[in-house]
Every structure is written in structure tokens, then in C-alpha cells.
Amino acid sequence: MASLVVLGVLAFFLTDPDVRIHPTTGEEFGQFDAVRMLYLHVPMAIGMYASFMLCAVASIGVLVKRTPWWDVMAHSTAEVGTVLCGLVLVTGSIWGRPVWNTWWEWGDVRLMTTLVLFLLFSGYLALRRTTTDPRRQERQAAVVALVAVLDIPLVNRSVAWWENRTLHQRSTLEELKIEDLTLFTLMFGFLTFGLVIWWLTLQRFRVGWLERAAIDHAVVSAIAERRSETSADELDAALGLTDEQAGESS
């Protein structure tokens, strides 16, 4: 929480807006204060990539090891990644309005590949809610996740591979366009959102683990109860006791 407050102070009050002077006309241009979305949008996008890549690793674990740990990890990282992906789309759209003069562009490869990624993992989460055989569902979901992550290189490299088909700028970090306090604030944003995403993933994992444990515990309790009822009835029948006699003897 303190880290988020510090990030807010750095992003809103200590860093400079993006104002450049045109070399020939002398007019001011740039993103102005809209550039402050950088410290939010980019760390969430990197966190989204990390979550989905972890989901892919965990999905391989599901297919190879077939243990609940890997499955809960895959489900948790997919859910956290999908939340982040939705926020990346929303914040990107909000950032795009003042900078590109549009909320959304259907022909933009960066936007569309990100939307496809969001829809693929929404499908993954929908599949996890279907009531089929759990073991089969785990394996199907793992395959879906492994197919879905193939979109990540397309999302990430789209600005370089299809430069003329996107409004999105190329990677700020790769081209080292920022420095000093702006770079520090972005790095601090990575640290802050990294901690937030780590905490969310841990909590989501805990919930997934407890859901499984609660179901297992309920089943074990029900079986034990049924077993005890059955054995008492069978005992009464074997002794030839009526219900009244059995009640008196107990």
C-alpha cells in the first residue's frame, strides 16, 4: 500500500510531463500529462505477460505431473492474468483517446491481438467453470492455456512486425527513450505492481487450494457418515432387533 502511494506521488507530482519543442516551428508537442499512464499501463502489461507465461509453465506441469498443485497454480495465474489483461485494454483505451484521438481501432494489430488474448483466457476461465470430469477438465484447460500463450509473442512483437498497422508506439524500454526520474518511476512501478500481482496470485492460489480441500473434506465426511449409518442398520438387522428395540439398546 505504501509502495502504491509512493508510486502515485512519483507518477503525478515528481516526474515531468512529456513536452517537446518542434525543431522547425518551435511549437510544443508530445503526450503532456497523459504520459503518466505509462507508470500504470506498462507494469500491468508486463505483469500480464508474466502471469500468462507462469500459467503456461503450470499447464505443462498439469500435463506432465498431473498434481493438484500445478492445476491450482495454472488456474490462479490465468485468472490474475485475465484481470490484468482487461485492465491493460481499458487503460490503453483511456490513454489512446488523448494521444491517438480514438478510444479503439479495430484494424490495429496490437489492440486486436491483446483482445484475442483476453478472449482466449476468458474462454479458459469459462471452461474451468464447466461441470465435467475434473481430471479431464484440467487437461483440456491446460491444452487451451498452451494454445492461448502462443498469442503472447504476437502481442509483444506486433509493434515491430506490423509497424505500419498499429498506432501503438514501439517498446519504450527497448529503445531507451526514457531516463532519470521517468525511468526510475517506471522501474518502481514494475516493483510495486510486481508485489501486488504476487500477492493476488498467492491469495488466488490459497482460494483454489481451499476450494479443493473443502470439496474433499465434504466428500470424506459424507462417506464416513453414510458408512456409520449403514453399519448400525446392518448390525440391528443381523441381531434381529426391531427399530424400537434398537432405540432402547442405544
Next chain:
Amino acid sequence: MTHLGYLIAGWGISLVVLGGYALRLAQRGRSLSALVPDERRRWLESPGNDRD
């Protein structure tokens, strides 16, 4: 400050969504904990839970 409305919307939506999600996870975790015996709440060790 220019574009203040966009900045408030972007940062506000993100923080509210992430905060709400965190709260929901914490509440769900707490309510599920009550249904599970102590020895089944640990997730770092899972003796006997492997399906192999």
C-alpha cells in the same frame, strides 16, 4: 495538469478493480478456511494429495 480526467479514470478504474478483486479473494479465502480442518489448509505441503 492536462488530461486529468483521463488520468483519474485510468488510475481510478485500475486501483478500484484490483482492490475489489483483492478484497473478494481475501473474503473467499476466509470463508473457505472455516470449512476446512486445520491440517488441510496448508498448500505448500500436500502429502497424499498427488494423483499419481
